[in-house]
Amino acid sequence: MKEGPDIALIGSLIGDPARANMLTALMGGRALTATELATHAGITLQTASSHLSKLEAGGLLSQRKQGRHRYYQLAEDEVGLMLENLMGFAASRGMNRHRPGPKDPALRKARVCYNHLAGDYGVRMYDSLLAEKQIEISGDDLALTSAGQSRVEALGIDYSALTKSRRPICRTCLDWSERRSHLAGSLGEALLTLFIDKGWAKREANSRAIRFTANGEKAFSELFPQ
Amino acid sequence: MKEGPDIALIGSLIGDPARANMLTALMGGRALTATELATHAGITLQTASSHLSKLEAGGLLSQRKQGRHRYYQLAEDEVGLMLENLMGFAASRGMNRHRPGPKDPALRKARVCYNHLAGDYGVRMYDSLLAEKQIEISGDDLALTSAGQSRVEALGIDYSALTKSRRPICRTCLDWSERRSHLAGSLGEALLTLFIDKGWAKREANSRAIRFTANGEKAFSELFPQ
DNA sequence: GGGATGCTTCGATTACGATCGAAGTATGAA
């Protein structure tokens, strides 16, 4: 009867509090087991199982069996981007589940957005890359320049591996805390992995917050001057 | 218990089919009365009234009384942008309420996205403005250049009026059909209004489709060469 | 094998919200 895509379906998937909790937990970027997700959502395993199959059927989650565990994660980058966008909208309306607590500043400073860096640090990195013309905007797409490519390879990232996947290498994602863009895509993921592998940053347990070490802060500032 | 904004609330608002229909109808950009929205959603006036107050409480809709009518519209640009984003996601998953009908091509060619031009024509306009450096990207924000400003004034748009509102003048919005950016913000709205005022384009009744006249197509191609 | 863990399926309960009829309020027209 009506034209256009069906937003009610996705809306109702996200609209259940238990499912929303699971999705928020998965925004941490790690793949989580059904039991872990049940705990996050505060429901029993049976209920969680039912929710998870619905989310999978809706294309929001993907699943892989490993031994007797089932690991769930967001199906694609796009899911993470969409959720972050929704969070941005909700935050701008002051719809918060918790009173702004001590953890909040840490989240605003640096956090993981599905699989890449977000928050103040994410925005700083994005702006710096753009200012130094290592990424550039063409239309809606974001592209790595040749200068950017050699820079990235100098950092020890395997550029050719990035090109092999079907995912876009660079992509913008809107920040709910900063309301600015930061870098998503396979390069965004590779950079965050790099920071952690080098010991510059650590992920806090049970949180999306990322804590930079003193050395890490220094290295980051040198790599991405403001 | 969990950190971050509450996406379940918005999700559940959008998740009800009746409400989703109303929101989709309002993506047409016109303010509609409660009765009209009830018809769009296929429900009685009482039920619609209940839904509308929920949407208003959730910050998705705003309302103004005019005589004995109540006109509802999307509360802000951001609501339209968020919905378009959701539609993009839903469309990419093939979640469509209707089988692709004859109306579809018209929608893909040119349609209204809340209050500005979307579809192929929207993207072409955006790309052209960007290529001729009349708008430029800085960080996440889109800005009108001085060249763009004089160009816009030459078209007969009151630029100073645009600056007076708190809304951003330029803004990008992601297209669900083209999966590319097009121009939103008060300038996007002003341009669409201009096309219609000049008789270059007409809005189809009960649809988001925009039909360009032969003259309109010509003028549009001259204004925004590819 | 036996037992433990991780998860799914089934079935029954429950609770919430969508729905509409009926009645009430406000605005406009005659």
Place this chain on the structure above:
DNA sequence: TTCATACTTCGATCGTAATCGAAGCATCCC
């Protein structure tokens, strides 16, 4: 004033989906 239109509020019904207990299947460990 009287009637009609536009909408809201109240109250009752009804359906659906979330929830969990119990049982079943799969995997791993000993």
